[in-house]
Amino acid sequence: MDISSAMASRKNVAGLLIGIVLVGTVLLGAWLLMNKLLTQTSDTGGVKAVVVMYDSGGFSPSEVTVKQGGTVTFLQNNAEYEMWVASDDHLEHADYSGTPMEEHCPDVSGLKFDQCGSGVSYSFTFQKTGAWGYHNHENPEAKGTITVTQ
Numbered sequence: 001m002d003i004s005s006a007m008a009s010r011k012n013v014a015g016l017l018i019g020i021v022l023v024g025t026v027l028l029g030a031w032l033l034m035n036k037l038l039t040q041t042s043d044t045g046g047v048k049a050v051v052v053m054y055d056s057g058g059f060s061p062s063e064v065t066v067k068q069g070g071t072v073t074f075l076q077n078n079a080e081y082e083m084w085v086a087s088d089d090h091l092e093h094a095d096y097s098g099t100p101m102e103e104h105c106p107d108v109s110g111l112k113f114d115q116c117g118s119g120v121s122y123s124f125t126f127q128k129t130g131a132w133g134y135h136n137h138e139n140p141e142a143k144g145t146i147t148v149t150q
């Protein structure tokens with residue numbers, strides 16, 4: 001082996017090592033990011049977005065905890081069971097907003113926690129902390145609670 005080919009192979013080894021370090025760094029970064037994302041979504045006290053399904057069995061999960069500013073999306077899972085998500089108590093719908101349904105529907109502000117009509121999907125962003133009971137206005141026995149933490 002002459003000097004130039006020895007230097008060339010040493011260069012290749014150095015290049016390979018740099019490559020391995022770079023790939024390792026990228027993989028470590030990706031792993032750390034995934035880990036952080038997974039930790040965030042599995043921590044029920046710190047969740048920012050949750051989906052609640054509605055069907056014959058009611059709301060599922062019926063008890064949900066989100067951070068202040070978190071959004072809950074309610075989805076009608078079965079066309080047979082109409083969904084109208086509304087803050088308790090039934091008929092008034094005033095617990096969250098402080099105003100009765102007759103006053104705040106239709107909810108143009110998006111701040112009243114009342115779907116104000118049946119539909120297949122309803123998303124609401126909770127800005128007030130507390131435990132907010134709700135029901136399906138089309139079937140008031142179907143109930144749930146959204147707990148909003150700071």
Ligand SMILES: [Cu+2]
Pocket residue numbers: 086089090091092093135136137140
């Ligand atoms: Cu109601």
